[in-house]
Amino acid sequence: MTSPTYRPNILVTGTPGTGKTTTSELIALAVGFQHIEVGKLVKEKQLHNGFDEEFQSWLLDEDKVVDELEPIMQEGGKIIDHHGCDFFPERWFDLVVVLRTDNSVLYPRLKKRNYNTNKITENIECEIMEVVVEEARASYKEEIVKELQSNSLNDMEDNVDWVESWINEFEASGRQPNILGVRPNEDDESDDSDGMDEA
Template identity: 45%
Template sequence: MDDSIEMDCAPAVPNIKREAPNILITGTPGVGKSTLCRMLAETTGMQWLEISKIAKENNCLEEYDEVYQCPVLDEDKLMDGMEEAMCQGGNIVDYHSCEFFPERWFDVVFVLTTDNTTLYDRLTSRGYTGKKLQDNVECEIFQVILDEAKNSYKEEIVHEIQSITPEQLQENIEKICLWIQQWFETN
């Protein structure tokens, strides 16, 4: 995210009043979402909603996908269970996909991106191989998650941020905290 980007801090849906904003952090697996979300939650006191963990804890998983070596998310069940918390606000949602979340839930969407070499190294260190590794690297190359976000939410609330170096991680935290501060001043 460039410092010159003007971020709109108004609620995404004006008739919904929340005590604090809801933030979506999304991107290809391995771009650094969980690290950023954990640090943001620690810094801001906002609630970190790690979707993969919530889905597992609340039995929002369907059959197991042998190709990608992971369970399939029951999106409807998950969203039903999250509705109350999302209406209250103050959440940082962390997930590698975004198109199924209702637009009304989020005040801002940050799409983390990284270079292919960094992503490849991060994913192989997690044990990704074969089709799962290839598809995730291609997803980043073709900016699939960024396009999903741009197609699913108002353009003015979607922001791409680079996530390669520790310095960028710290800069991203500072920029998002500034956005949060502006949201409170505006709302």
């Protein structure tokens, strides 16, 4: 089967420690997408305004991050991995996956990373208050936001399988990615014919 010219873009988000990076890497490997870890990109390209000693994290410059990613996202077939999601342009993504982890599982994961007390407390409270979930719901259309539990390796495998199935269904439907300016839920015949020309 010939791959489409443009593939959907996916955002994997969630509180630190929910398994975003590993899940994103596995999805990218399974479907041939490019995985971009925003935290790593910020450090490598210096897309930040310094380092926050209290919370041991880089203060990313949102405008610089968006400018850096814009031409990359235009290519399609990208998996963006970041704990924040409200500053990315809505048109970038066709699916927003929010990973959720029980605090009884999240705490030891954060402790294992040697996070300081302030950072652990902040992230646990973030998960309890569903901060990332609410950001996603406020920033993207409800139909593209999907919450997935990420408490175990089995959960991770199930999540990778779910996203892979979603991608297969999306591409088989002939829908155009949002980055091209066509919403996945639009069913206009003229748009469909345009998509066939580009496939």
